[in-house]
């Protein structure tokens with residue numbers, strides 16, 4: 001069902017490309033992506049705080065999607081467990097990791113954290129933009145690359161405990177089940193669905209300028225790519241260490257981070273599905289996918 005629908009859609013899109021006026025391609029199925037975003041940020045997931053049953057529900061959903069897509073497992077399953085200290089407690093977190101093998105021996109790791117703030121005084125912090133949006137985009141991208149074989153091996157990692165201090169990402173880069181020597185790039189998505197100015201920020205290219213041309217050449221249509229937030233001296237806030245790309249960068253692995261400017265719903269109970277900007281999200285997810293395709297094809 002999913003595959004045949006996709007085939008029909010791609011046939012329509014191929015035709016549309018020949019039609020004047022159509023510039024930005026929609027590779028990803030908007031309805032599937034929005035449905036994933038809606039489910040992951042539903043009240044039933046209780047804000048997905050690490051170690052809670054809400055996070056477990058989200059984890060089952062993500063691992064189920066990996067399985068349906070047919071992602072490969074590094075070991076017996078998709079779950080990569082890790083432990084960390086929080087106050088006087090030891091907490092177990094669970095990353096969800098799957099991959100698609102490419103022709104080359106090197107890999108690109110695509111990350112999005114699925115954990116959230118959970119509940120405070122029985123109020124749910126749904127975390128729709130932060131970061132059900134990144135995970136929903138990632139799930140659709142995995143499906144896309146399953147049908148459109150990449151050159152590099154693409155690893156899809158839904159990371160846990162970002163909100164507890166990037167714990168899932170720190171554990172990932174130290175996980176000896178993952179051959180980190182083969183990793184040439186991290187693409188991190190964290191908050192990509194809530195912006196009213198059609199602006200998406202891209203951090204990392206000040207550290208890794210050779211990556212910038214791949215992204216600059218994309219026809220972004222109404223969306224404006226804003227490079228920056230990755231040096232200490234521009235007065236706009238340095239995001240180099242503020243999300244899951246930081247542990248990769250600390251290991252010397254190049255990264256590109258995609259995300260929106262902080263907004264009124266950031267880390268508030270109002271970060272709900274109803275408050276995301278669906279057309280913006282769909283456009284941005286497709287543009288990030290295009291960036292990944294160009295990097296995958298262009299990098300050695």
Ligand SMILES: [Zn+2]
Nearest residue numbers: 130131190191
């Ligand atoms: Zn986040």
